[in-house]
Amino acid sequence: MQPYWLHAYLLVYFPLGLFADSKVTAVWQQDVLGVLTFIALYLAALKAPPGSRAQVWTCVAVATCFEVFSSLVWGIYRYRFHNVPLFVPPGHGMVYLFGLLAVQAPLVQRHGRRVAYFVLAAATAWSLAGVTVLPQLTGRVDVQGLMCLPVLAVFLLRSQRWPLFAAIWVIVAVLEIAGTSFGNWYWVPVAPWTGIPSGNPPSAIAAGYGIIDGSVLVVLCASYRLGLNTIITRITSTMIPRPGPNLRLRPAKRAYSGEEV
Numbered sequence: 001m002q003p004y005w006l007h008a009y010l011l012v013y014f015p016l017g018l019f020a021d022s023k024v025t026a027v028w029q030q031d032v033l034g035v036l037t038f039i040a041l042y043l044a045a046l047k048a049p050p051g052s053r054a055q056v057w058t059c060v061a062v063a064t065c066f067e068v069f070s071s072l073v074w075g076i077y078r079y080r081f082h083n084v085p086l087f088v089p090p091g092h093g094m095v096y097l098f099g100l101l102a103v104q105a106p107l108v109q110r111h112g113r114r115v116a117y118f119v120l121a122a123a124t125a126w127s128l129a130g131v132t133v134l135p136q137l138t139g140r141v142d143v144q145g146l147m148c149l150p151v152l153a154v155f156l157l158r159s160q161r162w163p164l165f166a167a168i169w170v171i172v173a174v175l176e177i178a179g180t181s182f183g184n185w186y187w188v189p190v191a192p193w194t195g196i197p198s199g200n201p202p203s204a205i206a207a208g209y210g211i212i213d214g215s216v217l218v219v220l221c222a223s224y225r226l227g228l229n230t231i232i233t234r235i236t237s238t239m240i241p242r243p244g245p246n247l248r249l250r251p252a253k254r255a256y257s258g259e260e261v
Helices: 002-023 027-046 050-074 088-104 106-111 113-129 143-158 162-182 205-239
Strands: 077-079 185-187
Touching: 002 027, 002 088, 002 162, 027 050, 027 088, 050 077, 050 088, 050 205, 088 106, 088 162, 088 205, 106 113, 113 143, 113 162, 143 162, 143 205, 162 185, 162 205
Parallel strands: none
Antiparallel strands: 077 185
């Protein structure tokens, strides 16, 4: 259990936090939960490898932009107060941290790609059930989840960061089932603009984190290059000689070389 305590911490926090959100009756109460979630993410990130922390907080910023677009602009899902709750940005950071920690997990080190195959099999079963069996129970045909499955498969089978996506599928499945069951948010039956039917939640929607992960890496790479170029510019600017006062050197006097009498 010791190598997985941080994973367990994140897995437990999500259902408890979402259940608490389902009971609040005002946005300010939801904001309090958001502040607590930011604190929970901060404490969890302290235990993460230093190299992962910049990725986690960059993910918070990047995912917030995607949330605003997907929920408030596109409208493929809606939160119950018709906003983007304050706990959602740090929640994305927790999901991303969960995935980053999986890279060094003993389970991944021991079984390798077989973990990805197992996750892909589970995602495939859910996606196929979403268009065959589950519509009889939910009244929805999850075409959107099925369309996301090939994208998820590419990340699991071809990406060097496959442990990240395998772990993210697991935790996204937990929080999506909990969030839609508690009524924290819901996916609209037919996506606007595209007209694609969707489950509540879509089965392989975790594939969207491939876009978020790519965006995080691009932002960090651009920030690194910009910072490096700034440092290089400052160093080179200090190395360029600057004009100073003209100093005229007086010619040295030749020593007297007379002969003694």
